[in-house]
Amino acid sequence: MRARLARFAIILAAILAAGTTGYMLIEGWSFADALYMTVITLSTVGFSEVQPLSPDGQLFTTALIVTGVGAVAFLFSTIGQQIVSGELHGTIRRRRMQRSIDGLSGHYIICGYGRVGGQVIESLQQRKKNCVVIEQEPGHGAEGDDLLFVYGDASDDDVLRQAGIDKAAGLVAATGDDPTNLYITVSAHSLRPDLMIVARANLPAAEGKLLRGGASSVISPYTMGGQRIATQLLYPSVTEFLDVVMHSGDLELWLEECMVWPHSDLHSKTVEEAQVRKRTGANVLAVRRSDGGTVLTNPPSNMRFEPGDVLIALGTREQLRALWRLTSVEP
Numbered sequence: 001m002r003a004r005l006a007r008f009a010i011i012l013a014a015i016l017a018a019g020t021t022g023y024m025l026i027e028g029w030s031f032a033d034a035l036y037m038t039v040i041t042l043s044t045v046g047f048s049e050v051q052p053l054s055p056d057g058q059l060f061t062t063a064l065i066v067t068g069v070g071a072v073a074f075l076f077s078t079i080g081q082q083i084v085s086g087e088l089h090g091t092i093r094r095r096r097m098q099r100s101i102d103g104l105s106g107h108y109i110i111c112g113y114g115r116v117g118g119q120v121i122e123s124l125q126q127r128k129k130n131c132v133v134i135e136q137e138p139g140h141g142a143e144g145d146d147l148l149f150v151y152g153d154a155s156d157d158d159v160l161r162q163a164g165i166d167k168a169a170g171l172v173a174a175t176g177d178d179p180t181n182l183y184i185t186v187s188a189h190s191l192r193p194d195l196m197i198v199a200r201a202n203l204p205a206a207e208g209k210l211l212r213g214g215a216s217s218v219i220s221p222y223t224m225g226g227q228r229i230a231t232q233l234l235y236p237s238v239t240e241f242l243d244v245v246m247h248s249g250d251l252e253l254w255l256e257e258c259m260v261w262p263h264s265d266l267h268s269k270t271v272e273e274a275q276v277r278k279r280t281g282a283n284v285l286a287v288r289r290s291d292g293g294t295v296l297t298n299p300p301s302n303m304r305f306e307p308g309d310v311l312i313a314l315g316t317r318e319q320l321r322a323l324w325r326l327t328s329v330e331p
Contacts, residue, residue, distance in 0.1 A: 008075040015042065015068040022064070027057050042068045094151075098162065101148050104130050105167040111154035111184050112175035116200055116221055120172050121147065132163045155183035160191055170196040173215070178206035182213050189214025255314050257288075258327040262307040265326040272301040280322035282315030 019038030023029050029037070033050045040047045041064055053061060107130035110117050121131050133147055134154040152159035154173070165171065171188050173181040181199050188197055199215040201207045207218045232239045260266050266274050276284050286297045290308025313323055 008071075008078070011071055012075065015064075015071060019064050019068060022060050023057070026060055027051065027054060038064070038068075041065060042072055044069055097148050098150075101132055101150065101162070101164050104132065104148075104164050106130070106169045107132055107164060107167070109134060109160070109163045109165060109168050109171040109188075111171065111173050111181075112200075114174065114176055116176075117172065117174035120174060132168075134159060134163055155180070155187045157187060157191060160188060165191055165195070168192070168195065170198065173197065173199040173210075175200070176202065178202050178210075182206070182209055185210055185213045185215045253314060254317060254320060255285075255312070256320055258311045258313060258320070258323050260305050260307055260309040260311065260327045261329050264307075264329050266305040267307060268304060270302055270304050271299050274305060274326070276311075276313075276323065276326065280315070280326065281319040282313045282323045284311050284313050286312040288312070 016035070016038055019041065020031065020034040023034035023037050024031065027034075029050065037050045041061060044065075108124055109132050110121055111134045113121070113133050113135050117133070121133065124131050131147060132150060134150050134152065136153065137151055138149075150159060150163045152162070154160065154175075165188060171184075173184040173188075175181055175184070178201060181201070185197055185199050188195060193214070195216075197215045199210040199213075199218050201210055201218045201220045202222070204220070204223075207220065210218045228239070266276075271284075276282065284299065286295055287299045287303070287305075288295045288310040290306055290310075296303065311323070311327065313320060315323065
């Protein structure tokens, strides 16, 4: 739309310049009279001539009407067609959407709005997280929802920047094609080496490549689905409990992780000294150490918390907020 308007503006300016110059040369009029005559001719308002026209001036006016009026009429008809067809509305909507994306920070980028990507978005939205979806082209029913979309190739650096990768908290490569997910992962990792990237793998052979390409973790829906079915058969009560803890929006208990920050209350304290359970009510089930990512279940009492340690805790919302206050730096 912008390119078309620019072309029409250039053509219109050229016709105005040609008409003004022609009247000045043929009739010997001043610039103001020549411009005025050109404008009223192109606008077809029906005013009389500024001054009587010579035969050459009449021929020139005829040519100006045929070329100039046709171009102006075509310009306005094209703009009207754009408005009626909805292209202008779509352009305005995408610009508004881009402004909303530019204002986000700590959001999650979902590449591929399919069955897997849709479930990821639904889960994130239940936790009040902002999402930006990258799709090749419009055409999804979810576009009428409150989702923010960027259209284009998710492996393209410019498209990732439009989605706000510089300020994103994480990215999901969730398309149904392993090579595409690999390209997205490599591009995203090159732009943000520190970004949490979760990639979908459909074939077992793709998992190692995705990890080498920069994915923080790789999820296979089919492998996880099979493991879930087996666990449901063997330990139905445990599975149902974990489902309720992780996915229920109205349960009192929540399972979350909190990272220990430098100079926080837990910095350099042992588990016994910290007294997390007594002070917050939250249960620390495991700790992922900052050095190498070792996960310690039921951490010993003499273990000392260090910056970068991640506490996996179970508790109510209030208990978890109290734990966040211990692991974070108070302003």
